[in-house]
Amino acid sequence: MYALKGNLIWTEEPGCFRVLENGYLLIKDDRIAAVSAEPFAGVMTEDFGSRLIIPGLYDLHLHAPQYMFAGLFMDDELLVWLDKHTFPLEARFSDIDFAAKAYKAFVDDLKYSFTVRASVFGTIHKDSTLLLMSLLEEAGLHGYVGKVSMDRNSPDSLRETTADAIEDELEFLDKVSEYRNVKPIVTPRFIPSCSDGLLCALGSISKEHDLPVQTHLDENPGEIEWVKELMPDSKSYAEAYERFGLLDTKSIMAHCVWITEEEMDILQSHGSYIAHSPSSNMNLSSGIAPVRRFLERGMNIGLATDTAGGSSLSMLRMITDAIASSKLRWRLVDDSLAPLRFSEAFYLASKGGGSFFGNAGSFEEGYAADILVLDDASSEMTVLSPELSLPEKLEFYAYRAPDRRPFAKYVAGKRIV
Amino acid sequence: MYALKGNLIWTEEPGCFRVLENGYLLIKDDRIAAVSAEPFAGVMTEDFGSRLIIPGLYDLHLHAPQYMFAGLFMDDELLVWLDKHTFPLEARFSDIDFAAKAYKAFVDDLKYSFTVRASVFGTIHKDSTLLLMSLLEEAGLHGYVGKVSMDRNSPDSLRETTADAIEDELEFLDKVSEYRNVKPIVTPRFIPSCSDGLLCALGSISKEHDLPVQTHLDENPGEIEWVKELMPDSKSYAEAYERFGLLDTKSIMAHCVWITEEEMDILQSHGSYIAHSPSSNMNLSSGIAPVRRFLERGMNIGLATDTAGGSSLSMLRMITDAIASSKLRWRLVDDSLAPLRFSEAFYLASKGGGSFFGNAGSFEEGYAADILVLDDASSEMTVLSPELSLPEKLEFYAYRAPDRRPFAKYVAGKRIV
Numbered sequence: 040m041y042a043l044k045g046n047l048i049w050t051e052e053p054g055c056f057r058v059l060e061n062g063y064l065l066i067k068d069d070r071i072a073a074v075s076a077e078p079f080a081g082v083m084t085e086d087f088g089s090r091l092i093i094p095g096l097y098d099l100h101l102h103a104p105q106y107m108f109a110g111l112f113m114d115d116e117l118l119v120w121l122d123k124h125t126f127p128l129e130a131r132f133s134d135i136d137f138a139a140k141a142y143k144a145f146v147d148d149l150k151y152s153f154t155v156r157a158s159v160f161g162t163i164h165k166d167s168t169l170l171l172m173s174l175l176e177e178a179g180l181h182g183y184v185g186k187v188s189m190d191r192n193s194p195d196s197l198r199e200t201t202a203d204a205i206e207d208e209l210e211f212l213d214k215v216s217e218y219r220n221v222k223p224i225v226t227p228r229f230i231p232s233c234s235d236g237l238l239c240a241l242g243s244i245s246k247e248h249d250l251p252v253q254t255h256l257d258e259n260p261g262e263i264e265w266v267k268e269l270m271p272d273s274k275s276y277a278e279a280y281e282r283f284g285l286l287d288t289k290s291i292m293a294h295c296v297w298i299t300e301e302e303m304d305i306l307q308s309h310g311s312y313i314a315h316s317p318s319s320n321m322n323l324s325s326g327i328a329p330v331r332r333f334l335e336r337g338m339n340i341g342l343a344t345d346t347a348g349g350s351s352l353s354m355l356r357m358i359t360d361a362i363a364s365s366k367l368r369w370r371l372v373d374d375s376l377a378p379l380r381f382s383e384a385f386y387l388a389s390k391g392g393g394s395f396f397g398n399a400g401s402f403e404e405g406y407a408a409d410i411l412v413l414d415d416a417s418s419e420m421t422v423l424s425p426e427l428s429l430p431e432k433l434e435f436y437a438y439r440a441p442d443r444r445p446f447a448k449y450v451a452g453k454r455i456v
Numbered sequence: 457m458y459a460l461k462g463n464l465i466w467t468e469e470p471g472c473f474r475v476l477e478n479g480y481l482l483i484k485d486d487r488i489a490a491v492s493a494e495p496f497a498g499v500m501t502e503d504f505g506s507r508l509i510i511p512g513l514y515d516l517h518l519h520a521p522q523y524m525f526a527g528l529f530m531d532d533e534l535l536v537w538l539d540k541h542t543f544p545l546e547a548r549f550s551d552i553d554f555a556a557k558a559y560k561a562f563v564d565d566l567k568y569s570f571t572v573r574a575s576v577f578g579t580i581h582k583d584s585t586l587l588l589m590s591l592l593e594e595a596g597l598h599g600y601v602g603k604v605s606m607d608r609n610s611p612d613s614l615r616e617t618t619a620d621a622i623e624d625e626l627e628f629l630d631k632v633s634e635y636r637n638v639k640p641i642v643t644p645r646f647i648p649s650c651s652d653g654l655l656c657a658l659g660s661i662s663k664e665h666d667l668p669v670q671t672h673l674d675e676n677p678g679e680i681e682w683v684k685e686l687m688p689d690s691k692s693y694a695e696a697y698e699r700f701g702l703l704d705t706k707s708i709m710a711h712c713v714w715i716t717e718e719e720m721d722i723l724q725s726h727g728s729y730i731a732h733s734p735s736s737n738m739n740l741s742s743g744i745a746p747v748r749r750f751l752e753r754g755m756n757i758g759l760a761t762d763t764a765g766g767s768s769l770s771m772l773r774m775i776t777d778a779i780a781s782s783k784l785r786w787r788l789v790d791d792s793l794a795p796l797r798f799s800e801a802f803y804l805a806s807k808g809g810g811s812f813f814g815n816a817g818s819f820e821e822g823y824a825a826d827i828l829v830l831d832d833a834s835s836e837m838t839v840l841s842p843e844l845s846l847p848e849k850l851e852f853y854a855y856r857a858p859d860r861r862p863f864a865k866y867v868a869g870k871r872i873v
Contacts, residue, residue: 351855364738370743423545431529
């Protein structure tokens, strides 16, 4: 049991900050035990002074192998970008030495980012993906990692037969039992890369092994047209995933930029998660997801970098990009959906996405002790600092210092930075 | 005379990078004298190794007093944001001690940014604005600074009478002759803040003193409606500025998000500049300017941070934000206007905006020796680095390291970083 002292800021519902200046946070084992304005008697307390103490942030969707080219090849949109750059580069992860170098750089940077838990795509390669899991585990991060399943519409070097893809997935699952904090997730890349047979098998595997699922949904109009051709009998892209048993409360559907109300009904009926990836959706010319609508409906939603569609691993940058793109959507597409406010986007990045990992992303009692300590950047950077409220100091940090390292970072009660 | 050695990258027209690996750049006085693949015999040469050497970048529009709240109050759109936050905070620059602190922080950060020359708004306050000019001059930066003119629709604390505004502008101009590199620019805030009488006087002053002009145009639909009410006899917002003699080849019109073809005709007939401010236009829910259309027409255009509408001083961030927002415009508004490519956005930030300051922003002979030396960030950050072309290394830097400090920075041949 220990306590932290500092300026506490968190959200318990969208749109409303809770703050406690010079407050105390009590941690018992891997959980938040209490928040208090008074010290906890007899408890070892670390005093972080005027620093900001916020819940950890959660990245619901990113591709670890792509981090090496995040910020490159940004002149192409999704399907061209996949064929020209992404698939050939992911194919290189068949080489375990190459993978070791690339994944080490990724995990080093993720460790010092604001992300405490993530849901991560590897590649089709079992051994490289297991290595990625080891590195994440060693770094003290938590989350899910998927060996990607693909058996069609991909280059030879990044495609398995349906039978091999299924067998490899089962072998992969056999080998992951040694990991405590980084768990496997069933990962069909997306319908264009996966035959009906493979999707059906993966749906069964997820049920039998009680595993979560991650994939892509409704990212780009060209992709959606293609899915219609590939799945002529499905009413929609979402319905195609549903029929293979891939939608559940433990499913993450990345993007949902062009999702219809009918598809929202489907996702919501299963309690599936939307991983909103605002930077990626700009960089790959995809569009802007109707996040306000998801909030109005009370859907499960979190934020995601979608590295390398997004060029930054910073979840604070995702918060400001989610706000910026929601403003453009309001102005240019549909002014009935109000832009996201800072407090709402912060909720999505913390408790919104955190809930995928259990009770996480808040300072409520019993929540995972995932905690970030941030310097009060405003105190060095602006003469207005003494006049700012805690949420304003946090907003300032998110906009002005989104690529800094956190001063301290705790995952499940364990300090890793 | 001296030379620099390194990996040279620049653009002479939109869309096409020039590169010279391990090239030499010859500087004579304050100008680029030559580029060569061979060393210049007998000339002192600084070897920057594998670092990237690019032209300086130019920020065509930013508000120095607003830097202290860049990254704050981002939940409001333009007119509300002005009234609630911007005007009350700018009013505090009547206090020269406060101004000294705020402007020192601004100039310190601008010095270490990628900006070599800028066109800057001060406030209505003469003395504070003169102080700002001194600080910029001392830092070795070049550009223009305007004392802002406002005589209506503003709080008492940030409004002068028409007569005072004119007299103050003339007094301000009397006192700026001591500055060599930072010059005055006539700065009506925008039509809602300036009476016809003031605009008319400022048009005359700009002609008589042969001074450039900067102001705002067509940023936000609410603002444009307001201008229509205020200027019932004008055919358009641009035509209103034209009638007061405020449009010229040395005029910068910030934003132009909602500019009509007729207004583009007016600007183009005068050769006036558009300061495209992509981050600000997102943050303040303004919209996305049709930059591709400006390029097709061959208009004068550069990029701008519009601090504090934009939260970052990084012109590299403006490059990637201009690209991202052009992609959303293509997808959501008008697919006849193709997204900006990296090489095009780079051109806008360098030679595009640089041309406002004379021959600047390129490595062509006779151009101003405005030069940035950047670390090859890719070499530390990605295993792919050895395979990347120079433009790819530059793209990587812009997306992944937009807030770094340049390794070296030369303005008009003088090294300031």
